Amino acid sequence: MRLTALLAMATAKLPPGYRHGTHRPGSYADKIRNPPWLRRRRLILEPLSEEDWKVFKGDTVEILKGKDAGKQGLVSQVIRARHWIFVKGMNVHYRYLGKYGDYPGMCVPSEAPLMLRQITLIDPADRKPTEVEWRYTEEGERVRVSLRTGRIIPLPEVEHPDGIVPELWIDGPKDTSVDDALAKTYKASLKTFEEEIMELTGIAETRRARKSFWY
Amino acid sequence: MGLLAELTRGLVRGADRMAEFTSKCGSRFHKKGRGIKGMGFKVKGRRFRLIQEMIPEFVVPDLTGFKLKPYVSYKAPEGEEPALTAKQLFMDFVAPQIEKDVKEGTFDPHNLEKYGFEPTQEGKLFQLYPKNYVR
Numbered sequence: 001m002r003l004t005a006l007l008a009m010a011t012a013k014l015p016p017g018y019r020h021g022t023h024r025p026g027s028y029a030d031k032i033r034n035p036p037w038l039r040r041r042r043l044i045l046e047p048l049s050e051e052d053w054k055v056f057k058g059d060t061v062e063i064l065k066g067k068d069a070g071k072q073g074l075v076s077q078v079i080r081a082r083h084w085i086f087v088k089g090m091n092v093h094y095r096y097l098g099k100y101g102d103y104p105g106m107c108v109p110s111e112a113p114l115m116l117r118q119i120t121l122i123d124p125a126d127r128k129p130t131e132v133e134w135r136y137t138e139e140g141e142r143v144r145v146s147l148r149t150g151r152i153i154p155l156p157e158v159e160h161p162d163g164i165v166p167e168l169w170i171d172g173p174k175d176t177s178v179d180d181a182l183a184k185t186y187k188a189s190l191k192t193f194e195e196e197i198m199e200l201t202g203i204a205e206t207r208r209a210r211k212s213f214w215y
Numbered sequence: 216m217g218l219l220a221e222l223t224r225g226l227v228r229g230a231d232r233m234a235e236f237t238s239k240c241g242s243r244f245h246k247k248g249r250g251i252k253g254m255g256f257k258v259k260g261r262r263f264r265l266i267q268e269m270i271p272e273f274v275v276p277d278l279t280g281f282k283l284k285p286y287v288s289y290k291a292p293e294g295e296e297p298a299l300t301a302k303q304l305f306m307d308f309v310a311p312q313i314e315k316d317v318k319e320g321t322f323d324p325h326n327l328e329k330y331g332f333e334p335t336q337e338g339k340l341f342q343l344y345p346k347n348y349v350r
Contacts, residue, residue, distance in 0.1 A: 160289075164289055166289040167290070169289040169290055171288045171290075172286075174285050174286050176286065176288060177282075177288060178290050181287050181288065182294075190308060194341050194348055194350070195341060197276060198274075200276045205340055208338065208340065
């Protein structure tokens, strides 16, 4: 397809006033529920800047309010636009999937999102809920510090979306090895790339383009 | 958008009028291209004169023993070198030569061509400004 169309697809902007739901923006279900002409009332959210965001996917959090109050769980998904946090296996309601004819369908648990106010981060030392703040270490690194004990809460490891573990990766025939990729073979020169290639292949071009003007 | 138009317009039937009109559409006498740049001009109103120089030709040097491949291993860490700027290129390549000449006392401010200075881009095949090469 056309390159411009492909690039436009890659950097698709959401319409103004788009309300994020549990479906990924751009998916089939999302396109059905949020057609381009839909204009819903804007939701009111607690003002929170992007830098002050503290909860990430893979963190252990404790739920304060709701059905599973007092339980700890792993964050499986975060939707920052709505201040939503999905904790794996918590705040669950049941629904039936794949119903047809007389077959009632498979009963499946699905997690409902929790708001930021219903969640706290956990101090890994004593595994109790704490208030957390962003602070800087002596080296200049920005870390989350629990206000009760003063211990640093490390950021959870970001998992590769494909499930690939870089340490266990085996290079294929089309993969450049690490040494070849990091080898510095660049020699600074004032020639353009085209001039260098012409020299390498021995092309000599003495003709010059006729002078043209445009406005 | 075509899918949504089909779904939400219900009983309205017909072709997708918003789709792009490509060379696959229309009658067999309707000839249409796919948007390539012209490679010649029409002579005597009808005959097309092709100019060989306007046809793109890929010049690829010999790649035997070339170690870089299409993909990079996942094990490779992210690079830390900043992107090359004109100032960095000058400091890496030209500044040492000028420094050497200044120390020897042979620096001539009227003969900057030996360090790569180009007073005009006229007469060059690949002019930097206005850029006359694709890349």
